[in-house]
Amino acid sequence: MAAAPEMRASDGDRDRVAAALREHVAEGRLTIDEFNERLEQVYQSRTYGELARLTYDLPEIDLHRLPAATESVQRPHPARPDDKARSLKGAWSAWATASGVSWMIWLVTTVASGHFIPPWPMWVMGPWGVILLINTIASAGGRSRGGA
Template sequence: MRASDGDRDKIASVLREHYAQGRLTTEEFDERLEQLYTSKTYGELAVLTSDLPDVDLRRLPETPSRAPERTKADKKKDAQSKGLAAAWAAWATASGVNWMIWLIIGITGDFPYPWPLWVMGPWGVVLLVTTIAGGQARDRNRDRKR
């Protein structure tokens, strides 16, 4: 029966474990890994572990995937996105409050100079630059990983 990439990954983790425990020398480990990735059937995989204790190909645990690494990166991106969203929400709230004050002053008399623009303008520009720069940095990081 033909072996899958997942099966080869399981055997690779078993070989790493036995190498770490000192059952395999560096040369044996390297040879077995080379043979492992050229193996096509379960029989060929079984030969690689036949002299090692407690290796049952049908009962091997799943190898840890690389998903946790991505999850950490995703969590970091989510945290950055949430922080940026919170900054925009604070900007919108402060801008809204300032415009309401300006509107109340204007309704009770003549409308003054639109001073809330001086509050929301520079802050908004800084947030906009941060948002754009953060997106470009994430794009560069994603391109490096490829």
């Protein structure tokens, strides 16, 4: 039995329309602003007719076979060569920042206590720095072997 436009919609019906709208955004048929407007209206809708008006200008979508999700799985985004270098630069920046903060805390507590406190920041920066150094060397070796 086909649902009449004046029949009340369930939460599941609204969720299916919301999922279809998300898919249309992924396919580029709707802008984010249009999606947000329609999504707000989806959850305010009470009948099948109100839900149908939100998707009248869009093609039907089979939610069991989501085109955008299928394509993104089949064609993974290729990594750019400079991504690894940028990642290493970020890792070294985080290491330097954490090390600097640790050394400042050590210095303030040593001065405030009035006696020498063993330099514990070495335990923070040492192992982390060794691992970063190994990754940096391995990355540089891979780049020269991969050759341009």
